[in-house]
Amino acid sequence: MKKYILSVFLIMISSFSFSQKPYDLWLQYDKIEDQAIGDTYKSQVSNIYLGTNSPTGIVIKEEIEKAFKGLLEIEPKFDAKTPNLIIATLDKLDASIREELPDSSKINDEGYFLQYISEKEENKLIISSKTEKGLLYGVFNFIKQMQLRNDLSKLSISDSPKIQKRLLNHWDNLDRSVERGYSGFSIWDWYLLPELIKQEYIDYARANASIGINGTVLTNVNSNALVLSPRYIQKLKALAEVFRPYGIQVYLTARFSAPIETGDLETADPLNAEVKQWWKNKADEIYAEIPDFGGFLVKANSEGQPGPNNYGRSHVDGANMLAEAVAPHNGIIMWRAFVYSEEKPEDRAKQAYSEFKPFDGKFKDNVLVQVKNGAIDFQPREPFHPLFGAMPNTPLMMEFQITQEYLGGMSHLVFLPKLFEEVLEEDTYTQGKGSTVAKIIDGQLSNKKLTGMAGVANIGTAKNWTGHPFGQANWYGFGRLAWNPETSAKTIAQDWLKMTFTDKSDFVDPMTKLLLESREAVVNYMTPLGLHHIMAANHHQGPGPWVKDMPRPDWTSVYYHKAAADGIGFDRTSSGSNALEQYSPEIQKKYSDPTTTPDKYLLWFHHLPWDYKMKSGKTLCYEIAAHYQKGVEQVEGMQKTWQKMQEYVNPQVFEKTNMLLNIQLKEAKKWRNACLLYFQQFSKMDFPDFIPKMTKDLNYYKSLKLPYAPGISPSWN
Numbered sequence: 001m002k003k004y005i006l007s008v009f010l011i012m013i014s015s016f017s018f019s020q021k022p023y024d025l026w027l028q029y030d031k032i033e034d035q036a037i038g039d040t041y042k043s044q045v046s047n048i049y050l051g052t053n054s055p056t057g058i059v060i061k062e063e064i065e066k067a068f069k070g071l072l073e074i075e076p077k078f079d080a081k082t083p084n085l086i087i088a089t090l091d092k093l094d095a096s097i098r099e100e101l102p103d104s105s106k107i108n109d110e111g112y113f114l115q116y117i118s119e120k121e122e123n124k125l126i127i128s129s130k131t132e133k134g135l136l137y138g139v140f141n142f143i144k145q146m147q148l149r150n151d152l153s154k155l156s157i158s159d160s161p162k163i164q165k166r167l168l169n170h171w172d173n174l175d176r177s178v179e180r181g182y183s184g185f186s187i188w189d190w191y192l193l194p195e196l197i198k199q200e201y202i203d204y205a206r207a208n209a210s211i212g213i214n215g216t217v218l219t220n221v222n223s224n225a226l227v228l229s230p231r232y233i234q235k236l237k238a239l240a241e242v243f244r245p246y247g248i249q250v251y252l253t254a255r256f257s258a259p260i261e262t263g264d265l266e267t268a269d270p271l272n273a274e275v276k277q278w279w280k281n282k283a284d285e286i287y288a289e290i291p292d293f294g295g296f297l298v299k300a301n302s303e304g305q306p307g308p309n310n311y312g313r314s315h316v317d318g319a320n321m322l323a324e325a326v327a328p329h330n331g332i333i334m335w336r337a338f339v340y341s342e343e344k345p346e347d348r349a350k351q352a353y354s355e356f357k358p359f360d361g362k363f364k365d366n367v368l369v370q371v372k373n374g375a376i377d378f379q380p381r382e383p384f385h386p387l388f389g390a391m392p393n394t395p396l397m398m399e400f401q402i403t404q405e406y407l408g409g410m411s412h413l414v415f416l417p418k419l420f421e422e423v424l425e426e427d428t429y430t431q432g433k434g435s436t437v438a439k440i441i442d443g444q445l446s447n448k449k450l451t452g453m454a455g456v457a458n459i460g461t462a463k464n465w466t467g468h469p470f471g472q473a474n475w476y477g478f479g480r481l482a483w484n485p486e487t488s489a490k491t492i493a494q495d496w497l498k499m500t501f502t503d504k505s506d507f508v509d510p511m512t513k514l515l516l517e518s519r520e521a522v523v524n525y526m527t528p529l530g531l532h533h534i535m536a537a538n539h540h541q542g543p544g545p546w547v548k549d550m551p552r553p554d555w556t557s558v559y560y561h562k563a564a565a566d567g568i569g570f571d572r573t574s575s576g577s578n579a580l581e582q583y584s585p586e587i588q589k590k591y592s593d594p595t596t597t598p599d600k601y602l603l604w605f606h607h608l609p610w611d612y613k614m615k616s617g618k619t620l621c622y623e624i625a626a627h628y629q630k631g632v633e634q635v636e637g638m639q640k641t642w643q644k645m646q647e648y649v650n651p652q653v654f655e656k657t658n659m660l661l662n663i664q665l666k667e668a669k670k671w672r673n674a675c676l677l678y679f680q681q682f683s684k685m686d687f688p689d690f691i692p693k694m695t696k697d698l699n700y701y702k703s704l705k706l707p708y709a710p711g712i713s714p715s716w717n
């Protein structure tokens with residue numbers, strides 16, 4: 001109690017001395033404490049020429065004002081006679097300045113130059129681009145340079161996004177519940193739109209623009225046809241107008257059966273002329289109100305959603321029919337490859353590939369096939385999806401999950417850019433060595449016209465947007481990787497920490513280490529050595545290796561771990577489901593033999609006896625225990641590091657993270673104990689000495705129920 005009172009007191013007294021505001025995310029513009037640096041910036045960039053007063057120009061102006069008032073405590077001068085900061089598109093620059101910049105071919109339409117020019121007495125920083133959107137991105141990078149305390153006189157940056165469609169996917173329902181959402185309700189207040197424009201919409205757009213996100217799918221993939229009605233189109237229009245100056249397009253999910261559900265037609269057969277016309281009219285209606293509407297994301301014939309298969313038609317028929325409807329308006333269709341069926345006996349990990357690979361090259365030019373990073377479902381670790389590289393004539397869009405459905409929901413600190421980086425760096429070998437997933441989705445290895453990356457959002461009405469203070473890092477990191485999928489997780493961690501908290505190395509260095517290790521910790525205490533999908537049923541929070549009676553076998557845990565007296569793991573080699581055959585020969589060769597399979601994927605591809613001898617010389621059973629234990633110890637390590645960070649962090653964030661780490665540790669132990677007790681029934685082996693004595697038995701863990709665990713959407717009830 002005393003401790004509690006003391007910490008509340010500490011929060012009260014110290015909240016005055018901290019200006020970090022969780023709501024402001026990584027756009028913290030606190031005063032630069034080092035006066036010399038602040039003075040140098042002031043002398044370098046305080047006289048500004050801004051060559052636009054368009055809506056995006058106004059956004060730029062306001063952002064600079066905010067940054068200068070905060071970081072430098074000055075009002076920027078925008079009407080300077082001799083400007084030293086010039087912000088204008090290339091066509092508006094004086095020829096003499098234009099000459100100082102690299103050739104315009106060095107950037108694409110969304111790219112920018114950030115170039116410092118020193119000439120005799122005159123020094124200038126130029127921010128320029130082909131379009132105003134590029135200019136906005138350049139300005140955000142310029143501000144970031146000051147947040148990072150970098151030397152402006154060394155700036156010589158030509159940067160462009162490597163991926164075209166950089167989108168958040170909101171799994172938000174019209175009743176404001178959020179499927180797999182752990183940060184409160186949906187930020188879209190549909191009921192009060194279009195009249196009420198909340199400040200959050202503007203701040204959301206600003207935050208996204210700062211990391212280069214250029215589109216947002218506002219509605220759940222388990223979609224509701226109502227959002228296509230005229231009333232909702234007006235609401236959508238209002239949001240589109242808020243986002244437009246920030247370079248963000250709006251998209252919707254399209255319910256395939258909408259023509260029937262609206263009461264207009266009796267079928268949704270994609271080859272039916274009336275159905276085609278219905279979608280064409282719907283597209284025309286939307287574009288008449290929102291000329292830059294992005295298009296539709298579709299989940300069809302997956303987990304009970306309607307789709308073309310209901311009419312004996314294929315995914316190509318469905319996607320192309322919608323693609324034709326939006327094509328005259330430059331819209332796109334993102335058609336999800338997340339399909340699997342309980343009627344098929346085939347290993348769920350194989351089904352999307354089996355179904356989609358034969359469609360390669362058959363989709364219209366404005367269709368992207370959106371593929372989850374792994375073949376099962378956003379697990380703490382999965383090998384990359386075998387479709388990457390397997391459909392060379394079809395643009396494939398990456399789908400990552402930023403919200404932590406399977407990674408501890410609202411309470412676990414897990415830095416996901418590390419997971420994303422691992423997937424993007426994987427070599428598919430589909431076009432020879434070095435055919436990484438990153439190079440496939442950014443189009444480097446093909447002439448694909450369209451490229452994209454989607455992240456299932458972790459944003460809600462929580463005052464800090466993401467609930468867990470470190471959830472912000474995952475939103476930020478997704479944006480950075482969508483801009484450039486070859487950005488390192490380490491750079492992202494360092495930038496985010498500096499921009500959000502402080503640039504002091506006593507904070508940044510240990511915290512970077514903590515963030516980078518946090519993903520391996522969660523893998524260790526949840527699903528080590530290639531185990532997967534052994535979470536509790538439905539809500540997916542906490543362990544559930546015993547889950548077996550579900551409406552479909554591939555929703556159970558026993559389907560995936562196959563623990564029995566003879567061993568554990570899913571045989572996906574030629575003696576088992578042969579999911580391996582969907583990968584390149586190089587991967588097949590390596591992974592078909594357990595001795596050459598990386599430990600991290602061992603039980604994903606192999607079913608092995610409990611006493612199988614691992615590379616370490618220990619048995620498999622021992623190594624499983626060692627990994628669970630290591631995961632727990634890693635969380636303890638995170639706690640220790642965090643304890644030393646108090647002086648650098650807003651006290652409320654410090655305490656909240658402390659409490660969340662306590663929960664995380666408790667849950668990590670629960671995972672360890674429950675899984676080890678469960679597996680022991682089959683292995684019959686004693687736990688190694690380093691496993692603390694268990695005080696509860698397996699039945700205790702099985703009996704734990706979590707009613708009202710968040711994240712389950714009404715679409716599943």
Ligand code: BDP
Binds near residue numbers: 180299378
């Ligand atoms: C699963 C989620 C479910 C989603 C589905 C999807 O449990 O809520 O609707 O993925 O991506 O992971 O469509």
